Amino acid sequence: MTAVRVLVGTRKGAFVLNSDGKRREWEVSGPHFAGWEIYHLKGSPADPNRIYASQSSGWFGQKIQRSDDGGRTWEPVGDRFAYDGPTGTHQWYDGSQHPWEFKRVWHLEPSVNDPDTVFAGAEDAALFRSKDGGRSWDELPGLRNHGSGPQWQPGAGGMCLHTIMQDPTRPDRLYVAISAAGAFRSDDGGASWKPINRGLVSPYIPNPTAEVGHCVHRLAMHRARPETLFMQKHWDVMRSDDAGENWREVSGNLPTDFGFVIDVHAHEPDTIYVVPIKSDGEHFPLDGRLAVYRSRAGGGEWEALTKGLPAKDCYVNVLRDAMTVDGLDPCGVYFGTTGGQVYGSADAGDSWTPIVRDLPAVLSVEVQTLP
Amino acid sequence: MIRIVLPAHLQALARVGGEVELELDGPPTIGSALDALEARYPVLRGAIRDHDTLKRRDFVRFFACQEDWSHEAHDTPLPGPVAAGTEPLLVVGAIAGG
Numbered sequence: 001m002t003a004v005r006v007l008v009g010t011r012k013g014a015f016v017l018n019s020d021g022k023r024r025e026w027e028v029s030g031p032h033f034a035g036w037e038i039y040h041l042k043g044s045p046a047d048p049n050r051i052y053a054s055q056s057s058g059w060f061g062q063k064i065q066r067s068d069d070g071g072r073t074w075e076p077v078g079d080r081f082a083y084d085g086p087t088g089t090h091q092w093y094d095g096s097q098h099p100w101e102f103k104r105v106w107h108l109e110p111s112v113n114d115p116d117t118v119f120a121g122a123e124d125a126a127l128f129r130s131k132d133g134g135r136s137w138d139e140l141p142g143l144r145n146h147g148s149g150p151q152w153q154p155g156a157g158g159m160c161l162h163t164i165m166q167d168p169t170r171p172d173r174l175y176v177a178i179s180a181a182g183a184f185r186s187d188d189g190g191a192s193w194k195p196i197n198r199g200l201v202s203p204y205i206p207n208p209t210a211e212v213g214h215c216v217h218r219l220a221m222h223r224a225r226p227e228t229l230f231m232q233k234h235w236d237v238m239r240s241d242d243a244g245e246n247w248r249e250v251s252g253n254l255p256t257d258f259g260f261v262i263d264v265h266a267h268e269p270d271t272i273y274v275v276p277i278k279s280d281g282e283h284f285p286l287d288g289r290l291a292v293y294r295s296r297a298g299g300g301e302w303e304a305l306t307k308g309l310p311a312k313d314c315y316v317n318v319l320r321d322a323m324t325v326d327g328l329d330p331c332g333v334y335f336g337t338t339g340g341q342v343y344g345s346a347d348a349g350d351s352w353t354p355i356v357r358d359l360p361a362v363l364s365v366e367v368q369t370l371p
Numbered sequence: 372m373i374r375i376v377l378p379a380h381l382q383a384l385a386r387v388g389g390e391v392e393l394e395l396d397g398p399p400t401i402g403s404a405l406d407a408l409e410a411r412y413p414v415l416r417g418a419i420r421d422h423d424t425l426k427r428r429d430f431v432r433f434f435a436c437q438e439d440w441s442h443e444a445h446d447t448p449l450p451g452p453v454a455a456g457t458e459p460l461l462v463v464g465a466i467a468g469g
Binding site for chain 1: 378379380381383384414417418419422423428430431464465467
């Protein structure tokens with residue numbers, strides 16, 4: 001019997017939503033870590049019972065929790081995130097230089113093939129790795145030290161490393177994205193990095209086509225076609241077919257191409273999803289009407305998916321880690337809002353149902369497809 | 372024996388209810404009390420003070436016998452009633468924000 005387990009991180013705790021393969025009836029557990037910010041939690045592809053969670057608080061700092069039983073029980077593991085070597089400075093909002101300071105872990109990415117190896121994306125931006133199930137963490141300093149760090153600057157949410165992707169066919173190839181620095185790729189397991197932002201145009205920075213400085217909101221990849229990447233930038237939806245070497249805009253007929261999330265259908269590498277947001281100054285859906293947009297052509301041509309979503313008076317946001325797809329057929333799609341709703345579609349986006357309506361603001365949504 | 376009262380979020384993190392009781396060797400200081408607390412509950416390391424510098428986190432305060440001990444040096448002896456266990460050492464999270 002197949003099942004799905006949706007992992008939801010919120011401003012005030014984590015929630016686990018369970019259903020069978022039909023995805024009609026849901027059992028909700030939580031809040032886990034009540035009162036703490038759970039920026040992200042994610043299960044290991046190599047062992048679905050292994051889940052990592054980032055637990056943080058403005059009062060009490062950063063904790064990492066680990067479950068070995070699918071989220072029923074949790075154990076705190078290591079939380080020392082020390083930058084490797086001199087921290088240096090990055091650009092502050094006013095253009096001056098500002099020292100690097102660890103604030104929190106935004107994203108945890110378990111390795112594709114080892115449940116004890118997990119990557120952590122931090123604010124201020126850096127990539128950490130644990131090889132012992134989260135008990136200890138070491139920075140992969142080649143990213144922060146590759147040379148452009150003084151040009152990186154925080155976005156409104158902080159200078160965060162928020163996206164980590166590992167090529168499942170070539171595990172030494174890693175991608176990360178940083179707001180606001182851009183996308184980077186490593187082909188040697190994270191030892192060395194190069195910016196991959198050619199083709200991005202950001203009129204709101206001094207050099208709109210600079211090598212770094214772009215506010216990339218999210219990257220996505222299909223495991224069967226890992227050379228093709230999709231990006232939701234601050235403005236613009238972008239696509240690369242050469243592992244990020246070159247990007248082209250595929251916003252097409254989207255009503256607005258500002259947004260945070262982007263994801264790829266589990267079985268159709270050219271079917272992608274975004275949630276258009278009105279603008280950088282107005283983080284809510286256009287005209288108060290919540291819509292997911294789907295392209296079946298890898299971008300360019302988009303269709304609005306609105307069945308079951310609020311058609312008016314909806315002014316929530318969908319944050320960058322808050323959309324995911326399951327591996328069932330038809331593909332399930334899930335996203336969470338800052339209004340506390342988690343919507344699910346069991347038919348690849350054709351129709352939507354709120355799984356829960358009244359959680360704290362949703363920061364992240366992940367799903368595990370279970371045998 | 373000394374008694375320490377933690378804020379609710381740290382009680383949940385350490386999985387303790389109410390007060391924590393600790394036996395210390397020698398006259399207790401604010402530093403030795405926190406050292407003993409973190410030794411008993413390692414998950415609290417980093418949550419009250421920095422892992423490496425042991426600097427108190429900005430939004431955490433210490434109170435004892437109705438007095439603010441947040442800015443005392445680590446080797447400052449705690450007041451007699453706290454050392455005797457008749458009064459607790461309070462670890463308090465700032466009342467700020469959501």
